[in-house]
Amino acid sequence: MSDAAQPTAAEVRAAVEAVKTALDRHLAAIERRTGDDDPAVYEAFNELAAAAEEYDELLYDRYDEVTPFEIPGVEDALPPYTGPEEPNALSVLIRRDYAVAEPERLLAQARRVEAADEEGVRGSSAGTVHGAVGVLFGEFEPDEIASRHKEFGLEEGDSTLWVTAADEPAEPGDWLEAPFEQVDPQRVVCRFDVSTVFDDEPDDEPDDDLEDDFGPVSELEDDEDLEPLEVDR
Structure with missing residues (x-):
């Protein structure tokens, strides 16, 4: 990547702050969930995955470093079950x-x-x-x-x-x-x-x-x- 296209240090800092916020929201959604397939937890998970992926990309582009963890993307997880409780x-x-x-x-x-x-x-x-x-x-x-x-x-x-x-x-x-x-x-x-x-x-x-x-x-x-x-x- 050219220097002109590299993210700034401020952009990387903003991305990591977004990850922190997403982590808090994910935990809060889990603490308030009403069942195993609460849509709020699923939504918070997807937001966390997107924020973590964005931070990982910016960190690599700016500093040539990566995060030590991996959060599966939205496409890797099934959406919450909305089918019948007692399927026939x-x-x-x-x-x-x-x-x-x-x-x-x-x-x-x-x-x-x-x-x-x-x-x-x-x-x-x-x-x-x-x-x-x-x-x-x-x-x-x-x-x-x-x-x-x-x-x-x-x-x-x-x-x-x-x-x-x-x-x-x-x-x-x-x-x-x-x-x-x-x-x-x-x-x-x-x-x-x-x-x-x-x-x-x-x-x-x-x-x-x-x-x-x-x-x-x-x-x-x-x-x-x-x-x-x-x-x-």
Whole structure:
């Protein structure tokens, strides 16, 4: 940043005073709150987050220093719950990301599923990676895929689970065209996130379990190197 664009010392001082004021307001809102989801606490939290972020930026631009704390921004927090106290319906939204770490293993497992399908209703979909994905997810429940992802040549990424409340159950077919749109964050009862970004010490060591359990990927063409799959459902 050029000297002309740098904030003044007075601006930095004003920013830290704004943080002090926001801290007092946040504590006061907590002391006066009427419930776990008091909107006043949420508003004071957002004001504190904005003031802290502004101070941190000005401090760095002026003195090349940073604060020793981090307050999550507004976009990192769910708004207060405003849904029904006694919901008559719940929606569970799940997202799980995977990397296709070993396409050969994925293809081999899909071919085994097709081979075990006596009726042959799947045809030869397992000849491509995207076709193999369809075969495996059509055969196994998502939770089983998650628990056995290494067997299918997949590597886990981030995942999240949201539970939202509704006044009444949706009519059959109502949301099938756009199942994940129009989710009201204020009706989220709870949320659970899993990500390596939360790990204090990321595991950088190579994972040898896959090769130890199933043998080198180059040998996967032989069915003897694969764990038995339960496909009689």
